[in-house]
Amino acid sequence: MMSEYNAKKIKSANDEWEIIIGLEVHAQIITNLKLFSNGAAEFRKEANHKLDLLDIGLPGTLPVINRMAVDQAIKTGLALNATINKRSIFDRKNYFYPDLPLGYQISQFKDPIVSEGFINIDISDSKTKTIKIERLHLEQDAGKSLHDQSPDKTFIDYNRAGVALMEIVSYPDLSDWEEAGNYLTKLRSILRFVNTCDGNMEEGSLRCDANVSVRKPNEPLGTRCEIKNLNSIKNLMKAIEYEATRQVTVLEGGNKIIQETRLFDTNSGKTKTMRSKEEAHDYRYFPDPDLLPLELTDKRIEDISKTLPELPDDLKIRLLNQYGLSAYDARVISSDQGTTEYFEVLSNNRDAKQAANWIITNLFGKLNDSGKSIKDSPIDAKELGKLLDLINKQIISNKIAKEVFEEMFTSGKSAATIIEKKGLKQISNTDEIEGIVDKIISSNEKQKKQYQSGNTKVLGWFVGQVMKETKGQANPSVVNKVIIDKLKK
């Protein structure tokens, strides 16, 4: 597919509007402890469990940086082709809210740990686009206010308070909702490759805010709105599409866009005002005097860079070159480490395209239906490989293979066992097939004559009859050959 790529635009009667999008992504760092305390950072149902003194802001308690969280941020920064700043500063972001135990969030404002990186996204099978990343900084998560536990009281769960987050901010380089979705998918895949965030959007370990504005081509940037807390890639895309369209409607109606923060309502599919710029907080950022500037040595950065795995872009190129996969297949396989591992086992000594195909078409379908990841697949790569071998040795047909595959997925049994038990072995024995074909032709003289008088379409009908008779086990190419031979006589 070599079609020219164009970003989507909002079209109205008279104009075409461009969309400008920047994303802010909050990624929860994989580490056992919180960013500045020894509170447990695991996901728990029980509220206020294993909290540290700092997690509820007790007087006289002090933040102490979690080394692993810093290492994870460095690793992520390297994977995003970014600059690791050897000196970064933690700032206090001041605002009052009950789930913010200190009355300020410890974040990084002017001097983040990581700046100026980029991600390549695929915008068509042949084209990639570079999305620049402005910064990645470390900050604390807030707790959670529970309003549904009592009619007149609010409860607070501080389990999440102080959990280590990376905020990853892109430049406004994204031009439509599909690019935005692509970017977030790619970012999530990189985070998972380097194992710094599990990327689970449902549990909130990956969250996204989108800054959206529209303009006519060659005009200056329009006023932007920020859409908060988009909790899935699908919602991100829907929200941007809605918001861009809304802004165009407002502008074409002769009105102005008001800079504000908006929320996406998943039920209505609309965005609505959360707070205007006037209501926005003055966060009064200033360097946190409880923490010294974070100084990193070259050695520490180097040591971490040595632990980087093969990243999606390099991997994709290798899949293209080493296995001759199509651009599409290579992109899909390289988007996930588990898939790549699966593919590399499956394609070992087999046809790589066939392997990729089976993963993308059949395995992904079943995994999606059952909500499983490839790592939890009931059919491991070796077992699927045995199934492919049976196809390639013509012991079963592709059609039967799909049936066997379904059975394997549900029962976890091997292909050989299922085939044996159900007697699904392909009939390639010419004598056996000839017998069946003879029987069918002799009892269907009318169709035989039709064929002989030139209606070759009826051949398919005969094949169908044989397949019916053999419950699909007859080798189709043998069947074809035998029928043609017999009908010609």
Place this chain on the structure above:
Amino acid sequence: MTNIMNADIKNIIKAIANKEYSVEELVNDFIKKIDKLDKFNLVSEKLYDEAILQAKKADAKKKEDRLPLEGIPIAVKDIFCTEGNKTSASSNILKNFKAPYESTVTQSLKNAGAIIICKTNMDEFAMGSASDTCNLGNVINPWTKDFSKPLTPGGSSGGSAGIMAASGACFSLGTDTGGSIRQPASFCGVVGIKPTYGRCSRFGIIAFASSLDQAGPFTKNVEDGALALTHMVSYDKKDSTTSMEKMPDLFKNLKNGVRGLKIGIPKQYDIEGIPSEIKDLWNKGKKILEKLGAEIIDISLPHTKYALPTYYIIAPAEASANLARYDGVKYGYRSKNKFEDLNEMYCKTRGEGFGKEVKRRLLIGTYVLSSGYYDAYYLHAQKVRRRIIEDFDNAFNKIDLILTPTAPSDAFMIGEKTEDPISMYLNDIFTVPSSLAGLPALSLPGAMSDNGRPLGLQLIGNTFCEDLLLRGAYAIEQEICFKNEPPLGNL
């Protein structure tokens, strides 16, 4: 030993070791003493039961198991969290707050065998210079002669300074942000030491201004100060701003005199309008040092005049964030009055829970950090702070110690400056610059004012040079021989 409570700590330790005195007797003596001091309002909470229990345990110990400060009763400023006791920083917003943890400094002292006998009153959240913002009422200086005109002990560590003046503990703990140990030490006629920023862990000390707060001891004399400080300092992984720099042995050269030392006299501290008796004391200090063989060198600290405004931007800015956690949500005071929504709960809780001076500083701090004012105030103040540090760095290339007065006046009457915050803030004029630079400094009693109140001399040392600082102070102390005691009558 008849008057053990006035003895040096090392002699008290000796007396206990020789069984001339039991720890229990010692603790009971101090308890009796403290009870007699009630009218000075020095104490926020008496911890007698626990102290007696600890005393009995100490007495039961074998000689070889005794710790270096075994059985030594101490008084602790109510800003140090002590496990299971009330810790309120003299604020209603933390009234009845009991910490389930122990500050690192008090833990270190407990580990060394010290016994906490009481917690002491202070300015609310250590914001003040007269201990007149305390939620439990004004703290009164034991040097007060006429109770109709009570004197301030200074602040913010007024209770801890006062209790030492009245010999109510072997030593006491304070914290110093802009002078809160040294100024009350001067007003109460005791030794007060602020070590280098980063020497004492701030863990468990209720924060006022994080980049300035430091713990330190009040003692009757310099040698006791060396002993107390030795057991207070430590690198602490719970406080990222503590230093790994090893503390020099404070006793090794303590009594080696000042011969050959270079003492800087900063001309900018010779401020117009300070009483002549303060200038006289300063000259007396110079002369003593000269006589003892030190070289007196005039120095310049050109940015001194900006120190006070700089301090009154940085400290409130940090405080405005440090005190944001007292919001009525998690612990401490929450307004008992009706509130309609969250915002009203915050306003009422903080409005009722904080005193006037705290509110003033929170407003200043919030203002100087606000968008549009940040660069002009906070950022500018940070730059000036750097210059002040450079002033001291340059000076310490040429000198070993700096000698100045501790405060611009003797103890004033309670209420005299309450309504005039600027004149109150001027109390810190000599102590604030070294605080901004994080330098170790101390105040030791130097003379009596014409009004019959103590006056202190301040020595400032270079970063991490507490040994030299105490050595200089010891030499001056031996010459001055300050033996005056507050007029406590037969208390």
